[in-house]
Amino acid sequence: MSQPNSTHTPQLVTRDGAVIPDGWTLLADDDTTGADGPFILSFERALRELDGRNGHYGVRVLPADDVRLLEPFLEKITLIEVAFPGYRDGRGYSTARILREDFGYTGIVRAVGDVLRDQLFYMLRCGFDEFVVKDKDPSQAITSAAQRFQTVYQGAADSNRPAWAKRHTLA
Amino acid sequence: MSATMYKYDDFDHAFVRDRNIEFADQVARRLSGEITEDQFKPLRLMNGLYLQLHAYMLRIAVPYGVLSSRQMRKFAHIARTYDRDFGHFTTRQNLQFNWVKLAEAPKILEELAEVEMHALQTSGNCIRNTTTDQFAGAARDEHSDPRPWAELIRQWSSNHPEFTFLPRKFKIAITGAQKDRAAIRVHDIGLHAKPEGFDVYVGGGMGRTPSLGHCIRTGLPGEKLLSYLEACLRVYNRYGRRDNIYKARIKILVAALGPDEYKRQVEEEWARMDQAKVDAPVAEIDRLKSFFPDPEFKAAAFDRVAYQRAQTADAAFARWIKNNTNPHKRDDHVSVTISLKPVGLPPGDASSAQMDVMADVADAFAYSELRVSHEQNIILPHVHKGDLYALYSQLDAVNLSTANVGKITDMIVCPGLDYCSLANARSIPLAQDISQRFEDAQLSDQIGDLQIKISGCINACGHHHVGHIGILGVDKQGIEFYQILLGGRADEKAALGVITGKGLPAEAVPAAIERVVRLYLDLRTSDSERFIDTLERVGRETFAGALHEPA
Numbered sequence: 001m002s003q004p005n006s007t008h009t010p011q012l013v014t015r016d017g018a019v020i021p022d023g024w025t026l027l028a029d030d031d032t033t034g035a036d037g038p039f040i041l042s043f044e045r046a047l048r049e050l051d052g053r054n055g056h057y058g059v060r061v062l063p064a065d066d067v068r069l070l071e072p073f074l075e076k077i078t079l080i081e082v083a084f085p086g087y088r089d090g091r092g093y094s095t096a097r098i099l100r101e102d103f104g105y106t107g108i109v110r111a112v113g114d115v116l117r118d119q120l121f122y123m124l125r126c127g128f129d130e131f132v133v134k135d136k137d138p139s140q141a142i143t144s145a146a147q148r149f150q151t152v153y154q155g156a157a158d159s160n161r162p163a164w165a166k167r168h169t170l171a
Numbered sequence: 172m173s174a175t176m177y178k179y180d181d182f183d184h185a186f187v188r189d190r191n192i193e194f195a196d197q198v199a200r201r202l203s204g205e206i207t208e209d210q211f212k213p214l215r216l217m218n219g220l221y222l223q224l225h226a227y228m229l230r231i232a233v234p235y236g237v238l239s240s241r242q243m244r245k246f247a248h249i250a251r252t253y254d255r256d257f258g259h260f261t262t263r264q265n266l267q268f269n270w271v272k273l274a275e276a277p278k279i280l281e282e283l284a285e286v287e288m289h290a291l292q293t294s295g296n297c298i299r300n301t302t303t304d305q306f307a308g309a310a311r312d313e314h315s316d317p318r319p320w321a322e323l324i325r326q327w328s329s330n331h332p333e334f335t336f337l338p339r340k341f342k343i344a345i346t347g348a349q350k351d352r353a354a355i356r357v358h359d360i361g362l363h364a365k366p367e368g369f370d371v372y373v374g375g376g377m378g379r380t381p382s383l384g385h386c387i388r389t390g391l392p393g394e395k396l397l398s399y400l401e402a403c404l405r406v407y408n409r410y411g412r413r414d415n416i417y418k419a420r421i422k423i424l425v426a427a428l429g430p431d432e433y434k435r436q437v438e439e440e441w442a443r444m445d446q447a448k449v450d451a452p453v454a455e456i457d458r459l460k461s462f463f464p465d466p467e468f469k470a471a472a473f474d475r476v477a478y479q480r481a482q483t484a485d486a487a488f489a490r491w492i493k494n495n496t497n498p499h500k501r502d503d504h505v506s507v508t509i510s511l512k513p514v515g516l517p518p519g520d521a522s523s524a525q526m527d528v529m530a531d532v533a534d535a536f537a538y539s540e541l542r543v544s545h546e547q548n549i550i551l552p553h554v555h556k557g558d559l560y561a562l563y564s565q566l567d568a569v570n571l572s573t574a575n576v577g578k579i580t581d582m583i584v585c586p587g588l589d590y591c592s593l594a595n596a597r598s599i600p601l602a603q604d605i606s607q608r609f610e611d612a613q614l615s616d617q618i619g620d621l622q623i624k625i626s627g628c629i630n631a632c633g634h635h636h637v638g639h640i641g642i643l644g645v646d647k648q649g650i651e652f653y654q655i656l657l658g659g660r661a662d663e664k665a666a667l668g669v670i671t672g673k674g675l676p677a678e679a680v681p682a683a684i685e686r687v688v689r690l691y692l693d694l695r696t697s698d699s700e701r702f703i704d705t706l707e708r709v710g711r712e713t714f715a716g717a718l719h720e721p722a
Contacts, residue, residue, distance in 0.1 A: 063413075087213070088296070090336025094409050097333055102443055118214065125332035148193065151186040153326040155448035156333070163182040163326065164455040 010115075013138040015129045015146075022132075024058050024079060040081060043070075050076055060112075063091040067098055074105055082128070084113035093126045100127035100157035120145035127157030174239035174533075174540035175308075177322045177462045179287045186329065187284050190291060194218045195277035202274060217297075217335075219290030220276055224592050229271045229279060230293040235303045235321035235345075236264030236543040240530040243541055245286045247526035253279055258526070260511060260519045262583055262634060263342070264302050264543040265293055269590060291329065296337045298328035298404070302344045304352045305544035308463055309506045309552040311498040315347035315364035319459040320396065323451060327397050334404050338411035339419035341404070349663070354545065356383045356665035357637055359421045360403060368392050373403060373433065374425030377631035381667045382422045385430035387437065394456060398449040402441035406433065466538035469555045473503040481560045488563050490612065491574040496559075503556055507537070509549040509566060510573040510581060514606045517599045518584045519547035528569045536562045546583055548576065579621045579688070580606040583634050587627030587644065588651075594627035596644025596651035601625060601677055608681040609688075618688055621702040622660075637661035639703045640684060641668040653680050655718055657687075657711045660703055671711055672718035679720070686717040 012022045027039045040058030041049065043065040050057065050073040058079035061067050070077065080099060082092040092111065099105040110130035111123050117135050124146055135141045152160045179187075194214075201211040208222075215221075219230040231246075246266055250258045253275050254268040261267055271279065283289055292299055301324045303317045304310065324343060328334070334341070346353040347364035355361025361372035361384045368390035375384030391399055410428075412418045425433045482489035496505040509529060512518045521529070529549055533541050536558040537551035544550055554562060566572045575581045582605065585591065587598030602625055609615050624638030628645075635641030641656030652674040659668025675683055688702070694713070695705045706714065 066409075088336055089413060090296075090334070091409055091413075093333045093336065094405050101445055101448070122332040122335055149186060149189045149330065151182040151189070152332075153186075153329045154331055155445075162451075163186075164451040166182065167180070167458065168452060168454045 008134045008136050010132045010134050011138045012110075012130060012132050013142055015124060015131075015142065017139040017142045019139055020130075026060065026081075038079070040079065046070065046073065046077075061092075061095055063089050063095075065095075067095045068102075071103060074103060074107075077107055079108045079110060080105070081110045081112045084111060084115055084119075087114045087116060087119070093122060096123070096126040096128050097157050117141035117145065121148050125152065125154075125156040125158045125160065173241075174237075174538065175462070175464055175466050176237050176239060176540065177234070177318075177459070183287070183326075184284075187287075187289050187291075190218075190289065190330075191277065191280045191284055194280060198273060198277050213295075216294045217291070218276075218280070219293035220271070220273075221294060222592075223269065223590050225590075226269065227271045227273055227276065228590070229268045229276060229290055230261070231266045231268070231283060231288060231290050232293050232300045233265050233288075233543050234325050235301055235307075235318060236305055236545075237307075237318065238541040238543065239286075240533040240539040240541065242286045242288060243526050243530040243533065245282060245288070247523040247530065249279055249282060250523040250526065257520050257522045259517070259586070260521065260543050260547050260549065262545045262547060262585075262632065263293075263300050264305075264545055265300060266543070269586075294340075295335075296339050296341075297335050298324075298331060298337075298341045298343065301325060301328070302342070302353055302358075302545055304346050304348055305508075305542045305546075305548075305550045306352065306497055306506045306552060307347065307542075308465070309497075309499050309504075310348050310350075310352075311500050312349040313347050313500070314349070314366055316460075316463055317345040317347040317353075317362075317364050318463045319456065320362070320364060320369075320393065321345055322459050322462070323397065323456065324400070327400070327449075327451075333401075334408060337404070337408055338413045339416065339421075341407075341421070343400075351661075351663040351665070352544075354634075354637065354661035354665070357381070357634075357661055358384065360384070360400065362396075364393075365390075369396060371399065371403075374422040374430065375665075376420050376422040377634060377636045378420065379417050379629050379631075380420075380422060380426075381631070381636040382426065383665050383667065384422075385425060387430060387434040394450055394453055395446065397451060398444055398446040399437075399441055401449050402437045402444060405440050406436045410436075466540070466553055468501060468504065468553070469557075471555060471557055473556050478556055478559070485560075487567075487572070487574070488560060490616065491563055491572055492559065494574045494578060494616070495576045499553065504553050505556060505559070507551040507554045507559070507562065508544070508576045509551065509571050510575055511548050511571075512575055512581050512606070513570055513573045514580060514610045515603050518582055518602055521549070525569050525571055528565060528571065532562055532565050535565075546581065548581070574612070575615060577620045577622070578615045579609045579618050579623060580615060581622070582606070583622075583624040583638070585626050585628075585632035587625075587633075591627065591632075593630060594644065595629075595646035596627045596653065597677070598625045598627040598633060598644060601642065601644075601653070601680060604677070604681045605684060608685060617692065617698075619698070619701055621688070623684070624659075634661065635659075636667050637665065638668060639706070640687065642680065643670075645674060647674065651677055653677060655680075655683065657714055658703070658706050669711060671715045675718070682720075683718045687714050690714060690717045 046059040344358040363370040371388040372384030542550035588594040626633035626635040637659040656668030
């Protein structure tokens with residue numbers, strides 16, 4: 001179940017357990033030429049430039065970034081990468097829930113950085129749908145995380161119903 | 172008979188079972204060498220397993236301190252089978268086993284699951300066990316029973332997907348009585364349940380930067396409690412400091428923003444949130460309340476004459492009644508505190524034999540229910556007065572009749588350097604020395620209510636900031652020294668103690684405390700003026716001189 005600080009190569013996996021290629025390129029802040037194919041802007045750059053751009057972009061959100069500032073531009077954003085520079089920094093979970101639950105954002109929310117199999121359960125619940133995971137078997141890591149708990153106690157960004165909801169529809 | 176307490180349904184059982192399967196797998200990987208101790212650490216901490224100075228320590232959650240006799244017997248069994256025949260009750264109303272073998276931890280958790288218990292969220296940067304008034308549901312001064320709300324919070328905070336990697340640990344306390352026995356002003360969030368709703372205090376705490384919580388909301392309806400807490404936690408999770416472990420608690424954030432600005436952010440978050448998704452419906456709150464009816468109180472007529480006669484005949488019994496009982500909402504009942512602070516023994520410890528006796532007397536005289544108090548004692552919340560002498564006699568036979576509740580020898584003491592890898596100084600031996608000095612029952616009763624709290628380091632697990640007399644162990648160039656704080660209190664008039672005088676070596680502390688106490692006895696205007704009252708009347712400085720040997 002656990003493989004923290006894994007040395008395995010990061011792979012991109014979807015919430016359904018499919019390992020997929022990553023077609024996105026992270027654009028350096030001083031890169032003015034753009035990239036072939038879809039690219040990802042830093043948070044600061046997105047705030048500066050998205051107003052004047054047309055098209056569809058990715059944005060990388062760091063833990064200290066206030067994701068609410070992206071609200072005016074969400075129509076132009078098809079991918080939001082939420083960075084987890086360290087395992088213990090839990091700000092990205094709030095970021096994802098704000099996107100999904102406050103804004104109803106339907107684009108891709110992707111977890112990148114220090115993403116280990118032990119976090120996947122929480123990330124799934126907070127509305128992430130893609131993960132760059134360091135694990136020997138990312139596909140298995142996702143499916144086992146999704147099935148780890150039959151009971152959850154909170155409403156969150158996923159479709160799991162909290163125990164109280166199940167209790168009172170059964171009755 | 173079974174205790175009136177929350178009972179797991181299939182959803183709760185499934186949750187604990189799933190968690191135990193996961194942990195057993197993690198332990199197996201560690202034992203086989205597949206993962207290192209470093210990799211294992213964050214995983215075991217999520218299951219309450221600490222590596223202490225000498226061995227693994229397993230901290231078991233006792234939700235809001237409520238225990239059945241069956242659970243207490245299970246503790247006794249675990250102490251006998253897997254530990255050194257004793258356990259330690261903590262200031263978070265939990266139980267710690269200090270000598271656990273890693274390979275046996277999953278088996279212990281399996282045994283606990285049989286009695287609806289676990290060790291989840293007793294460590295780590297998550298929402299910890301919610302604590303409350305040890306006399307909940309029984310106390311005469313209670314206006315709202317905090318237990319259903321504590322259970323609501325327990326479930327909501329279990330494996331919370333957003334709040335499992337907070338900047339730091341997070342502690343919530345609830346009271347529903349006029350007297351605050353839950354110390355709500357020194358918790359990350361303190362809740363005061365009132366008929367008209369909750370008062371919400373945020374940003375209290377002890378540790379290096381002690382502070383008292385600020386009231387940011389009054390009259391919060393119970394059915395909105397979870398969404399409001401979620402908003403409080405979200406602001407903290409997003410903006411609490413993560414660069415310095417000592418500045419990561421919510422009190423630092425609230426102080427930096429100011430309580431008004433913190434409140435504004437919380438209210439904004441709360442207004443934006445889909446509250447219906449977070450708040451359990453009234454039907455669920457009613458379900459939780461249904462687990463906490465009064466027990467079927469014994470109807471036996473109370474023989475007041477026999478009760479008085481027993482006290483006249485046995486002075487020790489009379490003293491125990493006076494010191495160890497709390498007024499009950501029914502005239503013919505009391506709440507009884509079983510002191511785990513006998514003179515000369517480590518505070519909060521109980522042997523397996525004592526645990527068995529406590530379970531037995533709970534079955535015989537207390538509707539099978541027990542509580543753990545944050546003062547590290549055990550409570551029988553409902554006892555018919557007619558049963559007190561029989562109860563007392565059975566407790567007395569196993570050294571559980573110490574009559575010192577709320578008195579100078581009823582100290583809160585952290586494990587200190589004898590167990591803890593963070594400590595700078597020993598706590599337990601100092602507590603033993605102090606309790607020996609005030610062993611004399613007459614002297615102790617004469618002094619009356621006086622709370623001493625001892626921490627072996629600045630992390631303040633012994634709550635020294637809120638002791639009437641607080642004692643803090645520090646390391647001064649390799650030598651254990653103790654600073655004395657005066658004037659702290661954790662009740663409804665919460666205040667932080669202030670370091671007074673110079674640090675003292677361990678052997679000088681008991682005499683210094685005795686001088687302070689003797690001065691108090693000289694200064695008090697009547698027997699009913701408590702130490703803390705005199706201190707507040709005459710000022711701390713009056714006592715400063717007494718701390719040091721006259722030149």
